[in-house]
Amino acid sequence: MNNMIEENLKEMIKQAIINANTQISEEIKPFIDQYNGPFSNVIKDNYRISRSTGLPLCQDTGMVEFFCFLGVNFHLKRPLQVILDEAVSEVYSVSPYRYSTVDDPLFGRKNRLDNTPAVVHIICCAGGRLDIRFLIKGGGSENLSRLFMLSPSAAKEDVANRVVEHIAESGARSCPPLKVGIGLGGTSEKAMVLSKLALTSSIYKHHQDPHYASLEEEIKERINSLNIGFQGLGSSITCYSTHILTHPTHIATLPLAVSVDCYLCRTGSVTFES
Amino acid sequence: MKVELLRAGEFFLYSGEMIIMRDAAQKRLSAYEKCPIDLKDKIVFYAGPAKASPGNVIGAIGPTTSVRMDCYLEMLFKFGVLATVGKGIRSKRVTGLCEDYRRVYLIAPSGCAAALSQCVIRHEILLFEDLQSESIQRIEVEDFPLIVAVDSDGCQLF
Numbered sequence: 001m002n003n004m005i006e007e008n009l010k011e012m013i014k015q016a017i018i019n020a021n022t023q024i025s026e027e028i029k030p031f032i033d034q035y036n037g038p039f040s041n042v043i044k045d046n047y048r049i050s051r052s053t054g055l056p057l058c059q060d061t062g063m064v065e066f067f068c069f070l071g072v073n074f075h076l077k078r079p080l081q082v083i084l085d086e087a088v089s090e091v092y093s094v095s096p097y098r099y100s101t102v103d104d105p106l107f108g109r110k111n112r113l114d115n116t117p118a119v120v121h122i123i124c125c126a127g128g129r130l131d132i133r134f135l136i137k138g139g140g141s142e143n144l145s146r147l148f149m150l151s152p153s154a155a156k157e158d159v160a161n162r163v164v165e166h167i168a169e170s171g172a173r174s175c176p177p178l179k180v181g182i183g184l185g186g187t188s189e190k191a192m193v194l195s196k197l198a199l200t201s202s203i204y205k206h207h208q209d210p211h212y213a214s215l216e217e218e219i220k221e222r223i224n225s226l227n228i229g230f231q232g233l234g235s236s237i238t239c240y241s242t243h244i245l246t247h248p249t250h251i252a253t254l255p256l257a258v259s260v261d262c263y264l265c266r267t268g269s270v271t272f273e274s
Numbered sequence: 275m276k277v278e279l280l281r282a283g284e285f286f287l288y289s290g291e292m293i294i295m296r297d298a299a300q301k302r303l304s305a306y307e308k309c310p311i312d313l314k315d316k317i318v319f320y321a322g323p324a325k326a327s328p329g330n331v332i333g334a335i336g337p338t339t340s341v342r343m344d345c346y347l348e349m350l351f352k353f354g355v356l357a358t359v360g361k362g363i364r365s366k367r368v369t370g371l372c373e374d375y376r377r378v379y380l381i382a383p384s385g386c387a388a389a390l391s392q393c394v395i396r397h398e399i400l401l402f403e404d405l406q407s408e409s410i411q412r413i414e415v416e417d418f419p420l421i422v423a424v425d426s427d428g429c430q431l432f
Contacts, residue, residue, distance in 0.1 A: 038285065039383035042419050046389035059324045059334040059387035096333045098324035098407050109298065111406040140339045140361075140384075172432065173339050173362040175384045231384060232362060232432065233421075264385050 006076060006083055009272055013087040013132065016268035017064065020136050021056040021097060023047075027203050028240070028265050031177065037235025054096065057264050060138030061097035064088050065119040067197050073128035074274045081120045089114040100139070121193055128274045133200040136266035141174040141259075145195070147188055150254040156215050159184065163258055164222045167239075171223070172232030175262035179203060179240050180223065182216075183257035186247035191257035194245040199261045200269070203241035216242045230263065240265070275317070277356050277378045280422045282429040287417040292319040292359065294411040296338055299402050300346040303353075311401055311410065314354030317380075320361075322407035323397075324387065332397040332413065334387035337361040340379070344368055351375040359420065363432040373428030380420045381431075393418045 024032065024047035032043055050057045066084055076083065092099060092115035101116065102109040148162050163182060171178060181201075183194030206213040223239040230236050240263075249255065261267075275290070293316045295303075303309060320340050324333035340360030348371055350358065356377055361384040372379055382390065396414040403409050424430045 038421060039386070039419060042383045042386045042389045046383075046386040049392060050388035053388060054327070055334045055388035055391060056324055057334075057388060058385045059322065059336045060338070061324060096325050096327040096330075098322065098333070100407075110404075111408075113406070143339065143342075173341060175361070231381075262385060 003077065005272075005274065006078060009130070009270075010083055010087045010090075012270045012272070013084065014091045016134070016270050017087065017091045017136070018095065020134070020266040020268040021061055021095070022050050022054055024050070024057065025265050025267070028263070031237065031240065035230050035236045037230055038233045039231055043230070056097050057266070058138060058262075059098055060100060060140065061092070061115070062136040062138050062266070063101055063119060064115070065135045065137065065196060066121065067133045067200060068120060068122045069125050069129070069131040070122055071125050071127040071129045071274070074130045074272070080122060081117070084118045084120055085116040088118045089116050130272040130274070131269070132272075133269045134267065135196065135199055135261065137199075137261055141178075141262045144170050144174045144258070144260045145192070146258045147192055148256040148258075149188065150256050152252055152254045154254050159256055160215065160219050160222060162256060163219050164226070166258055167223050167228070167260070168226050171226070171228050171238065171260070174260055175264070176228050176232060177230060177237045177240050177263050178223075179261040179265050180219065180242045181259040181261070182219075182242065182244045183255070184244055184246045185249035186255060187250070187253070188255050190247055191255035192259070194247060195257035195259040198243035198245045199259055200267050201241070201243040203265070205243065207244050212244045212246065216244050275356065278376060278426045280378050280425055282422050282425045282431045284422045286420055288420050289416045289418070290317075290414065292317045292413050292415060293400070294319050294321050294323070294413060296320050296322050296408055297342055298405050298408040299410045300343055300349070302402060304346060304349055309353040313350065315356050316354070317357045317359060318350055318355050319359040319382070319413070323391075323411070324407070330391070332391055332394045335391050335394060336387035337382040337384050340364050347371055351377055364424070369424050369428045369430050372424045372426060376426040378422060378426055379424035381423045382418070382420055390418070
């Protein structure tokens with residue numbers, strides 16, 4: 001029984017990975033269709049060609065990053081990491097995608113030829129469901145990830161300034177318009193993970209606390225006023241949306257993590273009930 | 275290609291040859307005194323294509339972030355490279371090098387790899403095959419869209 005659940009789960013994940021690599025997000029498509037600046041024809045042709053041929057939207061088909069909300073009553077026989085690595089390996093082996101992972105980060109950097117391992121975050125929850133969200137993010141946007149350990153007395157302007165300065169300096173390198181994920185609080189690595197998880201949000205989702213919702217809007221507006229634009233060439237918007245996720249923190253700290261996703265926003269989600 | 279005639283901001287469609295290489299291959303080349311392949315008057319495209327589907331010339335292909343390879347640009351110019359193609363703004367050092375060597379930096383549309391693969395009519399691996407998508411490769415393209423980001427006077431678009 002469990003094996004069947006695992007096989008079904010794997011097949012659903014595989015299909016979702018294929019969709020994210022080859023189908024432009026319905027949320028993002030109107031922004032691309034409205035864009036008329038430099039390279040606009042090829043940008044529009046690209047998603048049509050990708051859809052009709054199965055070629056990926058971008059040659060950088062990413063290191064796949066999963067966020068798994070695992071209910072305590074949802075039982076698997078094998079570790080989720082193993083199942084998800086199998087899904088990634090099977091999709092990337094038969095699809096015209098790129099193997100982008102190397103074995104050792106410093107010495108050798110030999111290509112692993114199956115695009116594993118996936119980066120898997122497991123968040124334990126009540127209930128009997130497994131909710132998985134994932135990001136297919138290329139190296140170009142990943143290289144913009146930053147951690148700033150702010151002073152605990154920092155104000156919201158300090159948070160906004162640090163994020164906007166970072167995008168002003170480097171945003172053009174990661175294929176804007178960008179979705180910006182912000183992790184605030186926790187510890188250093190907690191903030192980083194939250195900033196990534198924030199990138200799985202719909203661009204229309206806002207923080208439920210009005211203070212944070214207004215800070216998200218303020219940062220988005222300020223990034224857009226940088227006029228970096230599509231491809232960094234100054235036309236149209238620079239930022240689709242900004243998402244803040246928070247966590248309680250230590251009295252002496254205020255970690256601020258920033259992650260960005262490129263204009264393609266290749267994300268997906270799968271829900272599974274036991 | 276007469277790169278001295280190109281002006282920052284200019285859009286054009288390029289047809290001809292490009293040599294693909296990125297970080298790993300350039301790191302290896304930097305250990306050579308004499309370049310093991312002929313790069314004189316070549317255009318280097320910073321890219322690492324995805325796998326090809328059966329029956330296709332090449333897989334999805336597009337520019338990667340150029341700034342990471344700024345440290346190898348002078349080496350390429352000394353090997354005779356005329357132009358580099360990539361994505362994004364580069365360091366100030368690059369504008370100086372383009373002016374000193376009278377060479378150019380061009381940008382191709384990023385995140386458009388399915389569309390750009392349709393411009394490639396020939397593809398072969400030249401060197402460092404063990405690097406997989408990061409090996410040195412040769413392609414021939416037709417009507418490949420480019421914009422001049424840094425011209426040979428050191429003027430830049432960004």
